Amino acid sequence: MRAFSRLFTFLLLGVSFSLAAPPKEHAYKTKEQISGPRGWIKHIEAPADHRLSLRIGLPQENFDLLEKQLYEVSDPMHERYGQHLSKEQVEALVAPHPDSLAAVNEWLAGFDITEEDLVRSPAKDWIILNIPVSLAEKMLDTKYYVWKHAKSGDELVRTTSYSLPSNLHHHVEVVQPTTIFGRFKPSKATFSILEDLGSVLGLHKGAHISSGSSAVAVDASCNTTITVSCLHQLYNAVGYVPSDTAENGIGVTGYLEQFANNQDLQSFYADQVPTALNSSFKFESVAGGLDDQNISHAGAEANLDVQFAFGITHPIPATFYSTPGSPPFNPDVHTPTDTNEPYADWLEYILGQEHPPYTISTSYGDDEQTIPLDYAKRVCDGFAQLGARGVSVLFSSGDGGVGDGDSDPATHECITNDGKNATRFIPTFPASCPYVTSVGGTEHIPEVAVSRFFSGGGFSDYFKRPLYQEIAVSKYLSKLPKGTYKGLYNPQGRGIPDVSAQGDRYRIFYRGRAASIGGTSASAPAFAGFVALLNDARLKIKKGPLGFLNPLLYTVGVAGLNDVTSGHNAGCGTQGFNASTGWDPVTGLGTPNFGKLKQIVTSPFIL
Structure with a gap:
């Protein structure tokens, strides 16, 4: 915890990630796995240099409080009706816990990813990385393929499972694109x-x-x-x-x-x-x-x-x-x-x-x-x-x-x-x-x-x-x-x-x-x-x-x-x-x- 706190402090001061390797004791464990997506055919291996816009979602620590206030300001019978929150108030409620930030930062540092290599959402609850498939496969212990939709011919680069180090499972809610096979229309x-x-x-x-x-x-x-x-x-x-x-x-x-x-x-x-x-x-x-x-x-x-x-x-x-x-x-x-x-x-x-x-x-x-x-x-x-x-x-x-x-x-x-x-x-x-x-x-x-x-x-x-x-x-x-x-x-x-x-x-x-x-x-x-x-x-x-x-x-x-x-x-x-x-x-x-x-x-x- 003390090391995580120091790292978090360094980040706030604009200091780059440590390049230390991730702790070996944290073995990878499956985070999500789905069945073969209906209507999609595994086509070819994804090109190693194809770039993904990888999104990592960190838990929003006080979302339950946000939801409570959402209903209060939206209920015409409540005394707070219409008293909507500011951008800053909302961001404070959905911000991840410092421990989650520190744990994810340390994991990213193990792959030589620095603060300059990523984008954070305003509340810091999302981290966005533009990385090649080859690096995403290492980070998520998975294999990406090009999948083809049988009816439309649409193609996506996806996997049907991915893993994270065991200590990250409660610090990361979601990583995409991995298992999403939607055909947004x-x-x-x-x-x-x-x-x-x-x-x-x-x-x-x-x-x-x-x-x-x-x-x-x-x-x-x-x-x-x-x-x-x-x-x-x-x-x-x-x-x-x-x-x-x-x-x-x-x-x-x-x-x-x-x-x-x-x-x-x-x-x-x-x-x-x-x-x-x-x-x-x-x-x-x-x-x-x-x-x-x-x-x-x-x-x-x-x-x-x-x-x-x-x-x-x-x-x-x-x-x-x-x-x-x-x-x-x-x-x-x-x-x-x-x-x-x-x-x-x-x-x-x-x-x-x-x-x-x-x-x-x-x-x-x-x-x-x-x-x-x-x-x-x-x-x-x-x-x-x-x-x-x-x-x-x-x-x-x-x-x-x-x-x-x-x-x-x-x-x-x-x-x-x-x-x-x-x-x-x-x-x-x-x-x-x-x-x-x-x-x-x-x-x-x-x-x-x-x-x-x-x-x-x-x-x-x-x-x-x-x-x-x-x-x-x-x-x-x-x-x-x-x-x-x-x-x-x-x-x-x-x-x-x-x-x-x-x-x-x-x-x-x-x-x-x-x-x-x-x-x-x-x-x-x-x-x-x-x-x-x-x-x-x-x-x-x-x-x-x-x-x-x-x-x-x-x-x-x-x-x-x-x-x-x-x-x-x-x-x-x-x-x-x-x-x-x-x-x-x-x-x-x-x-x-x-x-x-x-x-x-x-x-x-x-x-």
């Missing part, structure tokens, strides 16, 4: 170019129809084409004018070389939000992400996200984050482009910002089972840090119903990848993280669960049901006929989604042309837009941002949501779950009624 289900532009002009000059439970009149054309005006009508926000204040902000994340094109955005604004013409978003590069404005490289997913999130909220300051990485990976290119786990890069970046946007939407995800539990937990804990700082984090729930979405969700067999090859409903991550707000999809007016694809929903196998969901989810499960889908899902798991919004037939502009697009990747930025408007309403009366939404939504906030009671989310050869009165694992608690939610969150009874 956008939650987009449908897309088509609109050839006949004349048929969609003058959309909002016809008859009106009732929206159903919200008792709002909506243009009949919104049953076939969704625009910003449709969403304002349907979700009771017509006439609300947000402020252009630097205090508020809405952000959208972009991955997999999905570029948001400003020329398309201007066409979209001219078509649907003329007051926003000649305005744009702030671009922020994460880990070298590009801002490719060649219109032929515009991404349908990125355009959808920014056009609707920013169209709904103009003139609230808007930011687009570009994080690099594009499968299929070429293992012969000796750069660390195959991490396929960009949340860590983005979280490291955003948690390092003093003032991130108060609302952030992401329309990407992966099958929960492809993300190792320890890594999923660490990523999830990162979202908790954002929530504690007053940021609302929203994710699309996926488009595979209760399945994995890799093929026809109505017929695809859903198989576990734990070596047992059991049939199982496949939840989506990060939507399954209890510290984010998961958004499912609806369609038509009155609204029903979307049917051209199926709104991702179900129950997490990794995360237990949080207390804020207990009443709503237990009520739903109590109404299920006994034995329904027994063994196919975890009835004690965190329920997905939390809420929903329209998710099909969105009219966007893509590479200079009008297009129709759908998926819960449309629902998430739409719902996020109304959250940003709610933050604007609170800021106008000197209240703080909403932050982590779920404790509010599942209590007083439910009165400001439109319950969706029709539809289902087929998958895995089943009809999936049914939408019903109250919360359900298809549409969650329902869609937003901005007028009612605004009354709730600006009430003098809500701090």
Whole structure:
């Protein structure tokens, strides 16, 4: 302990690591081992000089205290509601113990790795190394291979097990990329170019129809084409004018070389939000992400996200984050482009910002089972840090119903990848993280669960049901006929989604042309837009941002949501779950009624 303390002191003073060899008495012991990943084929040995961006996660000593404070500042009935933590307060709570820092530092020194060779996260709970495969194999007592995905041809450099010295096991929670075989992807289900532009002009000059439970009149054309005006009508926000204040902000994340094109955005604004013409978003590069404005490289997913999130909220300051990485990976290119786990890069970046946007939407995800539990937990804990700082984090729930979405969700067999090859409903991550707000999809007016694809929903196998969901989810499960889908899902798991919004037939502009697009990747930025408007309403009366939404939504906030009671989310050869009165694992608690939610969150009874 005394040697570790001295080493830690030296590091604080900027002194390089000792180059002493690691103690021989600490034999290597397996830290993690998985079965051969389903759908992947071991291809060739990984090139020894291929470089990995290796991330080492150290235990966050006081995360339980952070979680406690997260729930206190997010509970509208708690006296601390809205009293969010500062960046420095959060970092202090998740910082690793000095003993962990010292033990890991000594281990790294045994491989001649100095402070100049690594990057530490702001809280020092992550260490990032850019090293060749040959060194990673020595450090982790493992062998890396190039693995090829049988269906897509995607390739990853991975291993199925790794080890650490026995004394490090309680000082290191996770090392990646090692055993993560995810195929990170956008939650987009449908897309088509609109050839006949004349048929969609003058959309909002016809008859009106009732929206159903919200008792709002909506243009009949919104049953076939969704625009910003449709969403304002349907979700009771017509006439609300947000402020252009630097205090508020809405952000959208972009991955997999999905570029948001400003020329398309201007066409979209001219078509649907003329007051926003000649305005744009702030671009922020994460880990070298590009801002490719060649219109032929515009991404349908990125355009959808920014056009609707920013169209709904103009003139609230808007930011687009570009994080690099594009499968299929070429293992012969000796750069660390195959991490396929960009949340860590983005979280490291955003948690390092003093003032991130108060609302952030992401329309990407992966099958929960492809993300190792320890890594999923660490990523999830990162979202908790954002929530504690007053940021609302929203994710699309996926488009595979209760399945994995890799093929026809109505017929695809859903198989576990734990070596047992059991049939199982496949939840989506990060939507399954209890510290984010998961958004499912609806369609038509009155609204029903979307049917051209199926709104991702179900129950997490990794995360237990949080207390804020207990009443709503237990009520739903109590109404299920006994034995329904027994063994196919975890009835004690965190329920997905939390809420929903329209998710099909969105009219966007893509590479200079009008297009129709759908998926819960449309629902998430739409719902996020109304959250940003709610933050604007609170800021106008000197209240703080909403932050982590779920404790509010599942209590007083439910009165400001439109319950969706029709539809289902087929998958895995089943009809999936049914939408019903109250919360359900298809549409969650329902869609937003901005007028009612605004009354709730600006009430003098809500701090």
